[in-house]
Amino acid sequence: MRVILKQDVRDLGRAGELVEVKEGYARNYLLPRKLAVPATPGNLKDLEKRIAAAKEREARERAEAMDLAARLRERTITIVHRAAEGTTRLHGSVTAQDIADAIREQLGVEIDRRNLDIREPIRTLGEHVVHLRLARGVVVPVTIEVVETVPEEASASA
Numbered sequence: 198m199r200v201i202l203k204q205d206v207r208d209l210g211r212a213g214e215l216v217e218v219k220e221g222y223a224r225n226y227l228l229p230r231k232l233a234v235p236a237t238p239g240n241l242k243d244l245e246k247r248i249a250a251a252k253e254r255e256a257r258e259r260a261e262a263m264d265l266a267a268r269l270r271e272r273t274i275t276i277v278h279r280a281a282e283g284t285t286r287l288h289g290s291v292t293a294q295d296i297a298d299a300i301r302e303q304l305g306v307e308i309d310r311r312n313l314d315i316r317e318p319i320r321t322l323g324e325h326v327v328h329l330r331l332a333r334g335v336v337v338p339v340t341i342e343v344v345e346t347v348p349e350e351a352s353a354s355a
Contacts, residue, residue: 198223199236201244206232213247255333262331265306269329273340274299280322280345291319291343296327300339319343 198220202210206227210216215236218227227233234240276299279288293310300308314328314336325341 200227200233201236201240202227202233204232213244213251215241215244259332259335262335265331266335266337268304268306269300269337269339272304273324273342274303275342275344277346278322278343285322287320287322287343289320291325291341296339296341299341313339 199215199217200223202212202214202216205211209218216233218233223233223235228235274296276291276295278291278295280286281288293313293315296313296315297308297310300306308329308331312330314330316327319325319327319341322343322345325343326338327341328336329339330336
């Protein structure tokens with residue numbers, strides 16, 4: 198029996214796939230648990246529409262990601278952080294959330310911190326490169342410049 202999976206099923210397939218299973222497995226497990234629907238002509242037509250809409254949405258998201266990638270490549274994101282006096286070592290480290298917040302503030306773009314790939318913690322002043330996954334297959338290097346906060350007594354006398 199051919200069925201269309203509505204959800205990912207372990208050892209069988211992913212949501213939206215058309216798979217061939219034994220009748221008993223479909224009738225007694227997949228269909229009652231609403232994990233799949235029978236592959237009728239109407240359901241197949243719906244599947245084709247959903248696949249076309251998903252491809253269109255993915256193409257649109259990819260185009261937006263490419264546009265954002267171009268903007269991110271030409272910009273340096275500046276993050277102000279406290280550093281140990283007289284050294285380039287930071288008090289603490291710059292986190293993925295700090296970088297996501299800085300991108301939101303400086304570019305007005307909301308990104309998820311989990312899409313940032315920071316190889317090692319940023320614990321020094323200066324320029325660092327992190328990678329941002331924007332969409333499937335679109336990874337852009339982002340230059341982060343960490344600068345020291347101006348001490349309060351220096352800013353008060355200026």
